[in-house]
Amino acid sequence: MSDNNPKIHLVVGARPNYIKANPVYQALEELNQFDLKLINTGQHYDHNMSSLFFDELGMKSPDIDLEVGSGRHGKQTAKILERYEKVLYDDTPDLVIVFGDVNSTIACSLAAVKLHIPTSHVEAGLRSFDRTMPEEINRILTDQISDLLFITCPNAADNLTKEGISEAKIHFVGNTMIDSLVQFLPHFERSSIQDKLGVTKPYALLTFHRPSNVDNEINLAKLVRALEETTALLNCIFPIHPRTRKMLKEYGLLDALESNPRFFITEPIGYTDFMCLQKKADIVLTDSGGIQEESTFFSIPCLTIRDNTERPITITQGTNKVIGTSYNNIPTEVKGVLSEKIDTNRCPELWDGKAAKRISKIISTWFN
Ligand code: UD1
Ligand code: UDP
Secondary structure (H helix, E strand, C coil): CCCCCCEEEEEECCHHHHHHHHHHHHHHHHHCCCEEEEEECCCCCCHHHCHHHHHHHCCCCCCEECCCCCCCHHHHHHHHHHHHHHHHHHCCCCEEEEECCCHHHHHHHHHHHHCCCCEEEECCCCCCCCCCCHHHHHHHHHHHHCCEEEECCHHHHHHHHHCCCCHHHEEECCCHHHHHHHHHHHHHHHCCHHHHHCCCCCEEEEECCCHHHHCCHHHHHHHHHHHHHHCCCCEEEEECCHHHHHHHHHCCCHHHHHCCCCEEEECCCCHHHHHHHHHHCCEEEECCCHHHHHHHHHCCCEEECCCCCCCCHHHHCCCEEECCCCCCCHHHHHHHHHHCCCCCCCCCCCCCCCHHHHHHHHHHHHHC
16 A cells, blocks of 8 residues: 555444445445545444444444534534544545434534545435434435435435536445345345344334434333234344333333233343344334335245334345334234235345445446
8 A cells, every 4th residue: 555545434333334334334445545534533433333343343443533422413413523634634535435314424524524525425325315314414414415326226316406416526335235135145044133032933023213213201111012912923133222211211101011921021132132132023114214125035924013214125035024103003903914815026236245346446446
């Protein structure tokens, strides 16, 4: 590597970012043409929401840690913006790469663009068309100010061009979250997490962390009641996101879950164990973005407890069904899905484990 190599910052901050960024870091490193730095904003900071993933993915330690922690949107976004801007003054890169749709994504791309540093967005163009979701605002704004937009599905290009973004900036490359899945697939087979938890099949894997589901007491109570009814059909493994645990405690709902022997309640689980549980699950109930995609890849039925999805390809070419947020329909929907035969031959185009390599090639050409 020479001193004249272009400098690239890759920005991560929250759990799904590490999984999406690691393959891109690896693919760029392989080219041996760039001076790479990994920037961690510290939006997530618990061991099992951050450093555990660095360890499991074999990711290098961040070169710079902004240690922003939690906070309301304004405070957290502002803190990231202020701290990353300082980094950019001290060590100006030629390109900043951001991932997904979290507060770290918009804050760092905004810091960069104001200093006229080109920005690239991995997972651009996804739209739920629901502006009450903080992620939707982050997506729209990040895409507007990015110079290179890497998309996971053709429909994202339509969303972007409708917002006036030039086709020349858009590159359909596939899905880097699926790159990680493909890379670590052999590890999932070796996990003994199911035995450790002592859970027998059939089981559902549950994850919930969207503010609309977990921050509102009435909604969260309805969700918990529906999940309790669902345990009449199968066991339920529920690794609880820190936001959700906090709200379950605050609303006095955690004890009911913990005392039900059909619930297997855990802290957030590491990547390998979580993916093993997902791969073997009979059904996934979630409001996560990434898990809608992973379950599609695994051909595991997924019920998304939301009113919309920014990932419609997981419905049209996958195993996802968006069932809304009335909650009381959950047991019936689970019953229905379990009795259906799933088409296992569908997988979205270019979700093949090679998206990051396509990205690195495009970035290399872009610099030349
Ligand atoms: C964030 C993202 C969301 C993403 C999710 C992935 C935004 C606006 N939201 O949501 O898009 O789907 O990450 O998991 O960027 N907390 C801890 N320990 C941690 C992290 C969080 O205890 O390591 C608790 C804190 O009480 C915090 C709350 O969780 O206030 C929410 O964290 P935050 O990062 O603001 O949002 P998430 O719900 O994690
Ligand atoms: N995940 C994990 N352990 C868990 C829950 C999720 O490893 O206990 C992984 C999951 O497989 C997926 C990613 O974290 O790859 C998704 O993160 P999350 O649902 O927090 O974020 P979203 O995708 O909704 O932004």
